[in-house]
Amino acid sequence: MEKLKRGVFLFIRYLVRLFYPKTSLEGLHNLPQEPCILVGNHAQMNGPIVGELYIPGEPYTWCAGEMMELKEVPAYAYRDFWSKKPGWSKWFYKLLSYIIAPLSVCIFNNARTIPVYHDKRLVKTFRATMERLEQGRNVLIFPEHEQPYDHILCDFQTGFVDVARIYYKQTGKCLSFVPMYLAPSLHTAYLGEPITYCPENPIKEERRRICQYLMASISATAQALPRHRLVPYSNVSKKEYGYNREEECSYEKTGS
Numbered sequence: 001m002e003k004l005k006r007g008v009f010l011f012i013r014y015l016v017r018l019f020y021p022k023t024s025l026e027g028l029h030n031l032p033q034e035p036c037i038l039v040g041n042h043a044q045m046n047g048p049i050v051g052e053l054y055i056p057g058e059p060y061t062w063c064a065g066e067m068m069e070l071k072e073v074p075a076y077a078y079r080d081f082w083s084k085k086p087g088w089s090k091w092f093y094k095l096l097s098y099i100i101a102p103l104s105v106c107i108f109n110n111a112r113t114i115p116v117y118h119d120k121r122l123v124k125t126f127r128a129t130m131e132r133l134e135q136g137r138n139v140l141i142f143p144e145h146e147q148p149y150d151h152i153l154c155d156f157q158t159g160f161v162d163v164a165r166i167y168y169k170q171t172g173k174c175l176s177f178v179p180m181y182l183a184p185s186l187h188t189a190y191l192g193e194p195i196t197y198c199p200e201n202p203i204k205e206e207r208r209r210i211c212q213y214l215m216a217s218i219s220a221t222a223q224a225l226p227r228h229r230l231v232p233y234s235n236v237s238k239k240e241y242g243y244n245r246e247e248e249c250s251y252e253k254t255g256s
Contacts, residue, residue, distance in 0.1 A: 010110075020053065023050050023184075025054065026191065031138075037141055041180075044232075047140075052111055062116045063108050065116055073104045074097040081093075081235045144156060152244065154233040156211045158208070165199070176197070177214060225244060228243065
């Protein structure tokens with residue numbers, strides 16, 4: 001059965017690579033020699049797809065643990081992907097959330113993922129992340145949540161920065177975080193200059209400092225690029241997508 005699931009995943013991965021637009025990467029010189037954490041805008045499913053197919057070094061991506069558990073997929077998928085759909089269509093998306101559950105479990109358990117939990121299982125997330133970093137692999141994280149930062153990004157959850165504290169305790173090395181702006185409409189991902197964890201600072205201060213830098217860097221990169229359509233964090237209608245120029249942005253800052 002596991003071989004069958006793996007085969008199904010590889011076939012789906014092949015189809016996605018065949019039909020998904022090829023994505024170029026700029027700023028690869030900003031990747032440190034040591035393992036690092038790349039932090040980017042989610043851009044709905046574009047972020048994980050680009051991470052799986054085009055980021056060099058085959059990084060492992062943080063993935064919602066609920067999308068990897070058959071019983072947990074429907075509630076999570078509906079809440080996270082489709083809860084803002086028009087009222088008349090909600091019955092369809094509730095049904096769809098159950099239909100996709102087996103496929104979700106197959107895909108996310110066979111891709112290069114690290115399950116992320118927000119309960120007592122969180123220790124598994126950090127343990128798996130450390131294992132990958134110690135193997136020399138980079139880790140890719142999309143920490144946006146519903147609160148707005150600006151017209152480009154939603155605010156970042158900050159808990160992922162704690163990985164650096166654990167990494168320093170275990171290796172004596174300071175972990176770097178690399179900002180990544182993904183622009184699907186330009187078919188390009190842009191890597192910015194990294195920021196490095198400082199063990200002398202309190203962890204609360206480091207969460208704030210690192211996340212503020214990453215968000216500011218990603219937003220500045222987006223705004224400096226030629227005019228292009230944004231893919232927001234929330235799964236809203238394409239009619240609500242804005243542009244990287246704030247004065248043209250039609251996407252509401254509330255993310256709704």
